Amino acid sequence: MQFYNLDHDPRYSLIPDRIMGALIDWGKEGRPPGGFVTAVLCGDLKAVSLADAETYTHLRAIIAFVHNQMPHRCHGSAEKMAAWQKEKDEEHLTAEERKERGAARRRELIYGENARGEEGCGWSA
Numbered sequence: 001m002q003f004y005n006l007d008h009d010p011r012y013s014l015i016p017d018r019i020m021g022a023l024i025d026w027g028k029e030g031r032p033p034g035g036f037v038t039a040v041l042c043g044d045l046k047a048v049s050l051a052d053a054e055t056y057t058h059l060r061a062i063i064a065f066v067h068n069q070m071p072h073r074c075h076g077s078a079e080k081m082a083a084w085q086k087e088k089d090e091e092h093l094t095a096e097e098r099k100e101r102g103a104a105r106r107r108e109l110i111y112g113e114n115a116r117g118e119e120g121c122g123w124s125a
Helices: 010-014 017-029 035-042 046-050 053-057 059-069 078-091 095-111
Strands: none
Touching (some): 017 059, 035 046, 035 059, 053 059
């Protein structure tokens, strides 16, 4: 199964391999990209200043690829990127790690601090 339709737009073939690789690695695996790609994914105009000459030339194709081909949950803001990273990290956990995280979360909810900062479950006698 092909994750991205790289034939959708002929401009995609002009995107430098290192940039395309970083975009695909981010979208598929949640592997954090470098500064330029992060700026593009966040919709930050700083991307323009971070681009080298080759990348700058193909900036429109890069933005089109991000908008048209990448999952919308993985780009658009730093918050969306953080949520995507967390989602991808969770996918990579083993079943045993997921079980332990769930148990730790339950312990935190039952025995951790409540909204007032008091110990215990927050019930008062």
